[in-house]
Amino acid sequence: MKPRSLMFTLYGDYIQFYGGEVWVGSLIKMMKEFGISESSVRGAILRMVQQDLMQVRKIGNRSYYSMTEKGKRRIDDGHQRVYSIRSQKWDGYWRIMTYSIPEEKRALRNQIRKELNWTGFGMISNSTWVSPNSLEKQVMEMIQTYELENNTVLFSSSSIVSHDNEDIIKKGWDLETLSEEYLQFIKQYEQVHEVLKEKAWDETLTDKECFLERTSLVHNYRKFLFKDPGFPVDLLPDDWNGTKARELFWNIHQLISVRAVRYFDSLFEQAPDQDHKLNREKAINPFSEVYMSN
Structure with missing residues (x-):
């Protein structure tokens, strides 16, 4: 241990x-x-x-x-x-977070990735993370803790046009x-x-x-x-x-x-x-x- x-x-x-x-x-x-x-x-x-x-x-x-x-x-x-x-049961919504953190703040970017992974998000493309769980409160607390209001966007969607749900799951986890x-x-x-x-x-x-x-x-x-x-x-x-x-x-x-x-x-x-x-x-x-x- x-x-x-x-x-x-x-x-x-x-x-x-x-x-x-x-x-x-x-x-x-x-x-x-x-x-x-x-x-x-x-x-x-x-x-x-x-x-x-x-x-x-x-x-x-x-x-x-x-x-x-x-x-x-x-x-x-x-x-x-x-x-x-x-x-x-699933409420049918994907929570999607994107961020843009400059290279000089690489340590912060790595920390955010760890936090998102810990919270249960999966990365489906560079700087794009998703979760089917109702985690808005936890993510907003994280954004405020690290003062990332100007570097992040959090939104939800009931459908992803380019992929079905099984594809998204395979991409992220x-x-x-x-x-x-x-x-x-x-x-x-x-x-x-x-x-x-x-x-x-x-x-x-x-x-x-x-x-x-x-x-x-x-x-x-x-x-x-x-x-x-x-x-x-x-x-x-x-x-x-x-x-x-x-x-x-x-x-x-x-x-x-x-x-x-x-x-x-x-x-x-x-x-x-x-x-x-x-x-x-x-x-x-x-x-x-x-x-x-x-």
């Missing part, structure tokens, strides 16, 4: 429900459980602060870290997509390869699920093991967010492996969550001047906050 990516998983799956702020010592303890050294953790934190994803608050000689608004937006987007129920990757996830975690069920039945499943397994599960499942556009069901292939992978993710998550959060409790240390209500129930069952798209 890369330190930065693991940090996003820990904040999105646990820390955000505990006030959103954590002592760096606690963060180091958590990440040590996954074989990540203290120096790697501190290096990742420094880079995230420099990228305006994290911010620090000092109390005495202790440092407490939380996500910035930019970091929270990434956490919220990822959490919503991991724990949403994707059963919506490789669903065939993605379905194969979901199949590999299923094969791996079906075995994990069986082992965990047996241990739960024998009462040999430990809190630490559940914390490691749940965090790794979410971490590995999150990787699909960079590839899966989260299409409405009527645009997906009939044999779509993403559906089965999601059900398996759900089943394992629910089996180990209580013990996982209990172990997280033992590692987490809140700032002394904070009295945030620790929302363990949401940390245990984020599925209870179902995100439905219209």
